[in-house]
Amino acid sequence: MxxxxxxxxxxxxxxxxxxxxxxxxxxxxxxxxxxxxxxxxxxxxxxxxxxxxxxxxxxxxxxxxxxxxxxxxxPPEEAEPAPEDIPLTILYEDDQVIVIDKPVGLVVHPAPGNPSGTLVNALLYHCGDSLLGIGGVKRPGIVHRLDKDTSGVMVAAKTERAHADLAAQFADHGRTGPLHRAYTAFVWGRTQQGSGTVDAPLGRDAQSRLKQAVRQGGREAITHYTAETRFGDEGWDITRLECRLETGRTHQIRVHMAHIGHPLVGDTLYASGFATKVRRLPEAAAEAVSALGRQALHAAELGFAHPITGEEMGFYSDLPDDLQRLEQALMPFDRSLPGRAG
CATH class of the missing domain: 3.10.290.10 (RNA-binding S4 domain)
Known part of the structure; x- marks a missing residue:
């Protein structure tokens, strides 16, 4: 043919x-x-x-x-969500994909409670006629998501071909290709090991529809973590981790870290029992944590193969201002510095 x-x-x-x-x-x-x-x-x-x-x-x-x-x-039908002029920080864009640095507070997809003001609305406005349609509808192809209050790197497809290829890469979780995702997380406590893996299946929490939980019969979920910096003084410890995903489940890092006793700083959903620990922090650090208003989690790195050319691409995002302020407040208590207990 x-x-x-x-x-x-x-x-x-x-x-x-x-x-x-x-x-x-x-x-x-x-x-x-x-x-x-x-x-x-x-x-x-x-x-x-x-x-x-x-x-x-x-x-x-x-x-x-x-x-x-x-x-x-x-021609593709017009998408139901309305295009909205929402500022975006664009790390890369061509006729197939767009990579953005998502800010805190931006919901990815319209849903009950968030019918507008989302990343999808913003992409519809920004991309305009360069969106060639996904499934016959002029819309961006969302192949992964970040929680509303998680910042960092995301990629979206602009064509059906790119969407299918990226979706396959994310479904494969990088096991046979170059896809990789790394997050920076600040967690309560001092991890016993410098690195480790949490292999624990996740499913809907039986007590709350808003939460995920480790449970038998859940979907496979694997998180690899490495301690980058340990902060602490009498009565408190916080560890900065790099978390690399082998799977990508809803709230995966948040649930896995809580599961091993080190929930994310500022996470009101999975670390509610740790709220009193803020009182033990030095004043500047306590103020930085209280000002977060969200979990201390940032999607710092994303790599994938370009869906058309196959070129390996990598994108990085620096810590946003709120997490930089937290880290700066913790730096005087960096236990990894020479002369301190490590």
Missing amino acids: QSVSDFTEEWQVIVDAETAGGRLDAVLARQVSAFSRSRIKDLIVGGAVSINGQTVAEPNYRLKTGEIVELVAP
Whole structure:
């Protein structure tokens, strides 16, 4: 089969001996890389494909040598969320992907309670006509999320092809490719080891629909952590960790750190029992923690293969101002400095 048209929304292909007998949806998915196979199937069922001038709405139709297949994809529908002029810090952008440094307080996707003012609204405004459609809708392809109060690096797809490739990379969790994610976390206490792994399945907390919990039968969840700096004095300890995700579950780092007895500083959902520890901190550190109003967690690093070129790409985000203030307040109590207990 040869492609004889390079139009964005129209393709014409001729069945040759090599692909004769193949399923219509499977063959088109191989030839028209702009769409996923599921999207191709939807287009066929929707009447967007004809063979020798006659509409064929059966994805499992077996092709015959010499048949002329035409696919005319309708333009993507406008997304339901409205575009909103929300400032974004853009680390990288091309016609396939956009990488941003998400600020604290920005919700990723519209949902009950947050119908607007989200990252999706912002991307719809910023990207405009460069969004070529995901699943037939003009919208950005969100392949991973950060909590509202977690800052840092995120990537979104601008085309269906990029979305499918990035989604596959995140589903693989970097086990066979270059995808990697590293977070900076400030946790209560002094970890017993300089590094470790938490391998504990996560599922919905039976007592609260807002929380996740370690539970039997939950989804696999693995977090690797390394202590970068230990702070402390009489009556308190805080450790700065680098956490690398092998999986990406909701609240994964927050739950895993709480599970091993080191919940995140400022996390009111999973570290409520540690609130009184703030009183033991020196004044500047106590003020910095109280001013956070969120968990001390930052997505500092994201790496992946470009979905079209395959180039390995890496992006980094410095600590935001609130976490920098916290770290500066803790620095006089850095136990890793020469002459201090480490």
